[in-house]
Amino acid sequence: xxxxxxxxxxxxxQEGDSTNFTCSFPSSNFYALHWYRWETAxxxxxxxxxxxxxxxxxxxxxxATLNTKEGYSYLYIKGSQPEDSATYLCAFLSRDDKIIxxxxxxxxxxx
Amino acid sequence: DSGVTQTxxxxxxxxxxxxxxxxxxxxxxxxxxxxxxxxDQGLQxxxxxxxxxxxxxxxxxxxxxxxQFPDLHSELNLSSLELGDSALYxxxxxxxxxxxxxxxxxxxxxxxxxxx
Numbered sequence: 001x002x003x004x005x006x007x008x009x010x011x012x013x014q015e016g017d018s019t020n021f022t023c024s025f026p027s028s029n030f031y032a033l034h035w036y037r038w039e040t041a042x043x044x045x046x047x048x049x050x051x052x053x054x055x056x057x058x059x060x061x062x063x064a065t066l067n068t069k070e071g072y073s074y075l076y077i078k079g080s081q082p083e084d085s086a087t088y089l090c091a092f093l094s095r096d097d098k099i100i101x102x103x104x105x106x107x108x109x110x111x
Numbered sequence: 112d113s114g115v116t117q118t119x120x121x122x123x124x125x126x127x128x129x130x131x132x133x134x135x136x137x138x139x140x141x142x143x144x145x146x147x148x149x150x151d152q153g154l155q156x157x158x159x160x161x162x163x164x165x166x167x168x169x170x171x172x173x174x175x176x177x178x179q180f181p182d183l184h185s186e187l188n189l190s191s192l193e194l195g196d197s198a199l200y201x202x203x204x205x206x207x208x209x210x211x212x213x214x215x216x217x218x219x220x221x222x223x224x225x226x227x
Contacts, residue, residue: 043113043219043221046215096167
């Protein structure tokens with residue numbers, strides 16, 4: 001059974017602090033990893049598409065790394081702002097077209 | 112606005128009934144994905160269509176079916192509905208080169224289905 005785990009489930013971070021969280025996925029049959037940001041009452045919005053081992057992607061204060069050999073990806077947020085409050089989802093895409101989402105990390109930024 | 116349109120936004124129906132959810136992908140996107148989000152579950156992948164053909168199936172029940180039409184819009188048909196089918200159903204689209212994994216997916220606003 002393919003499993004994608006995200007940790008922590010929930011995180012409270014002071015405004016201005018930096019934070020990171022993890023997505024663990026199967027290291028075999030890897031095709032791609034997607035990160036999404038999901039705000040309450042909205043739909044998920046793509047952050048990064050990661051495909052190669054060692055990939056590092058950056059969008060403003062948010063960045064992500066990928067290790068396909070050991071099956072994990074980190075998402076980093078630098079200098080958290082209130083608008084960063086959201087659930088961050090990762091999705092593992094396998095070579096046989098399976099798509100498995102983690103349950104997400106819910107991030108709360110404290111003013 | 113992601114450019115993906117889902118209708119209806121809300122649907123309330125009785126057990127045993129059948130409903131059809133509709134998705135119009137972004138202009139130019141060939142891939143359409145359907146997902147289900149129940150209360151205690153994360154997003155569950157149901158099915159993927161690419162340019163009119165089924166590409167992959169996830170945890171889709173036999174009571175559910177989907178299709179993608181020549182104009183690339185897609186419909187998800189849910190039949191013999193049960194209380195447990197109440198969920199938020201999302202459609203997403205991507206350019207979908209190959210399996211689409213290399214390109215980001217854009218999500219619609221979802222259809223909230225309530226089975227009573």
